[in-house]
Amino acid sequence: MNLDTLLQEFKKCSLLQYNGQLSIQDVQGNKWAFYYQLGQIVWATGGVHPRRRWLRNMTLICPEIDIDKIELRDENILIEYWDYLLLENSYHTGQINQQQFNDFVINTIGEILFDLAQQVNIADLSCEINQDTILKALMISTSTNMFIKEMQDSWYDWSQAGLRRISPNLSPVIRKPEKLRQQVSKSFYKNFERLINGQYTLWDLSAKMKQSVLAVTNSLRPFIDKGSVELIEIPDLPSSIIKIKKSGNYQQLNHKNSPLIACVDDCLQVCKILESIITSNGMRFIGIQDPLQALPMLIQNRPDLIFLDLIMPVISGYQMCEQLRRCSYFAHTPIIILTGSEGVFDRFRAKVFGANGFINKPIYNDDLTQILHQYLQTKPSDINIPELVLYD
Structure with missing residues (x-):
């Protein structure tokens, strides 16, 4: 895949008014994910330094926020777009304003697109689109075409400066201090030593110095060449920059009699997220990734509530729901369809095939609370669904 082919993938998603995720991976296993809403990129994540990038942009754009007071629930760290959840939560709690939110999104998408523009020139990339995750995103004014145009311009300037082989994710470090002391003033060297110490990437230095990454790299180029x-x-x-808050205390239900929840979804990540939330509330859980094995496993375990993914290989959630309803064991078992689609037609079809309800991905805590309360006849206080929190 070359750069033109990659750009065509982005443009195709835009033209088709795509809702979902565009995943890109290289042969080394590095991954990038772009989230679309109505054909526009509303978030991106992945790459080699996702936590470093998040902290850098938070410090640059939202300096009033105390990073030490941001906490992420333990089950949410499993979510690929944990960085977006933190940003979204800080906006909804009034910690940052709309402009800061927009700037954060624009910076993040811009950096990741630039990284991909460089990566596509040195490694094989593969693309995949799916609708497993559709973010309920706050819309921003910048269009996908503008993001692509800015990426092309940035990559052109970077290439023209002879930096094609230099990644902004690299970190400069002084290798010949004595020689450098002879070339610069004492004050310059002291400041140089403070920043050029192998702890900050070129992206980090760009944010610290409030200059473009191109300007910072060009200023270092003579020292690099010598x-x-x-x-x-x-x-x-490390993960410790995002404090992980364990779920609160709950009254452990009798293991044998506690509700058993099953999830049939070929995405392991979805099953892990549901398992973490459900088991932390004293309920039992079964995750099934192979839809062909689902029916015998469900019959064997007879769960009290079943979540079914809508789009799976070989068999759809509708078809599996229909099969389950033909089985006397599941004639009255609550069945909830999981999907990234919000179409009215899909909701109607879910009812026709026998589903009780319909819940969108990503799964929000309030939505899951309501489902468990409604179909398991629990009191709201009995369900301690962990939330993504930003503490004062």
């Missing part, structure tokens, strides 16, 4: 400074790979920041 061997005084070397560019090295550094790891992403």
Whole structure:
């Protein structure tokens, strides 16, 4: 795949007014994900430094927020777009305004697109589109075509400067300090030493110095060419920069008599998220990724509530729902369809095939609370669904 082919994938999603996710992966296993709403990119994540990128943009765009007070529930860290959940929550709680939200989204998408423009020139990439996840995104004014145009312009300027092989994810470090001291003033060297220490990437330095990454890299180029400074790979920041808050205390139900919830979804990530939330509330859980094995496993375990993914290989959620309703064991078992689609027709079809309800991905805590309360006849206080929180 070359750059033109990659851009065609983005443009195709835009022209088709696509709702869903465009996933890109290289042969080394690095992944990037772009989330579309009505053909526009509303978020992107992935790459080699997702936590470093999130912290950098939060510090740059939302300096009034105390990073140490941001906490992410343990089950939400499993979600690929955890960074968007944190940003969205900070907006809904009034911690950041609309302009900050927009700037954060634009910066993030721009950085990831630039990384891909460079990556596509040095490695094989593959693309896949799916509707497993549709973000309930706050719309921004920048169109996908504008993002693509800015990426092309940035990559052209970067290439013209002779930097095609230099990634902004690399970190500069001083290799010949004595030689460098002889070339610059004492004050310059002191400031240089403070920043060029192998702890910050070129992206990080760009944010710290409030200059473009191109300007920062060009200013370092003479030192790099002379061997005084070397560019090295550094790891992403540790997970501890995002504090993980464990779910609150709950009254453990009797294991044998507690409700058993099943989820049939070929996406392991979805099953893990549901399992984490459901088991943390004292309920039992079965996750089934192979739809062909679902029916015998469900008959064997006879769950109290079943979540079915709508789009799966070989058999759809509608077809499986119809099969389950033909089985006497599941004539009255609540069945909830999981999907990224919000179409009225899909909701109607879910009812026709025997489903009790319909819940959209990504699964929000309030939606799941309502489903469990409605079909398991629990009190709202009995269900302790963890939330993504931003503490004061």
